Amino acid sequence: LRCQLSVPQRALQASAVLKRVSDEQHKEPLASSSQQQFDSHPTDQQPKEEPQGPRPSYTGQGGQESEDYESEEQLQHRILTAALEFVPEHGWTAEAIAEGAKTLGLSAASAGMFQNDGSELILHFVSQCNTKLSELLEQEQKQVQLGEAEKKPLDQFLRDAVEARLRMLIPYIEKWPQALSILLLPHNIPASLNLLTSMIDDIWHYAGDQSTDFNWYTRRAVLTGVYNTTELVMMQDSSPDFEDTWRFLENRVADAMNMGNTANQVQSTGEALVQGLMGAAVTVSNAETRR
């Protein structure tokens, strides 16, 4: 394996590298699809590269300019996805990325495209999980609309959504505390916060939240709290299939539901008090005017 370019930054260089390495390694004819440049790795779960391929999660606009050309961004996403397989062994590091690049038939030096602390790998993973969660929730919503499934009560819905999302961490759970600490680094906080808030917003959207007042914020803040604390509990959980975590989650969601009820009770008590005071004021003023 010739390790040629040190840091392939330009897209042209990157695709040149791809073509050269693939020509070397794969003597057999390339796959029939003209866009596909590599033999798909058996465990590579990426969809085939097509200009109108279903990759809404990665680029907001059409990523490819010509049929053969894979944008640099898509290439990076493919490398990172391949790298995830090696995370349990190597952690969220450049080594994992290098291994991932190698399974795609690229030079290990292409890991140089990414930052050294593994931030991009982790952010990519989180983004991928969030997309999977959205798709799952969308599926469930369709099923309810088609009448194939019952609409879940709110607490059940929130519990299931958070559980589904946290279960995606299970294969990487050993190395997840490391990932969390990297996500909290100052230069990563904007991106990780963005991913977190949009995930929570998605869950509430599919839960049917239509609030247009300050509740919008309180609901999201509460759910974020539930999610984060449950995630931390999961890190320390050694029970079979994380049943302690799910029980913790159930209790937190129940607390959150109660919070809403308590808020309502406080408000109605407050209103009753105000009416009482107004009544007293009117009575007093009447008494005064009559005197």
Add this chain to the structure above:
Amino acid sequence: LPAAGVSLRLCSTGGAPGGINKPVIERIIRVDHAGEYGANRIYAGQMAVLGRSSVGPVIQQMWNQEKDHLKKFNDLMVAYRVRPTVLLPFWNVAGFVLGAGTALLGRKGAMACTVAVEESISDHYNSQIRTLVEEDPEKYKELLQVF
């Protein structure tokens, strides 16, 4: 060598449908919603003071119109998944105080406040319409009809 210029664009969810300019739409809806909410609170304040006077029914009628507008923006907000402004509690109080304050100046004061508010709202909406039309009238046809 860290890849300085290369940063992955990660958009996890909520892709923009059909190429509309989401940030602009979000801002427009958020601001307008806040404005309608504030207007509602202004009328509430005016009613609290002048509700039992002869001009009460007039104010009530105008208030009902505003309630309609607010409802419309609530619907838009849900449809476009826009978050409400975080200053809502502030507008809640400020609007009420403004309405009550001008009403205490008498009915002329209340009407003057209403006229001023409506004028500035219509200027504001006109410039928003201009923004949307400049970009692409077709894409925003639905939204423009609301205005």
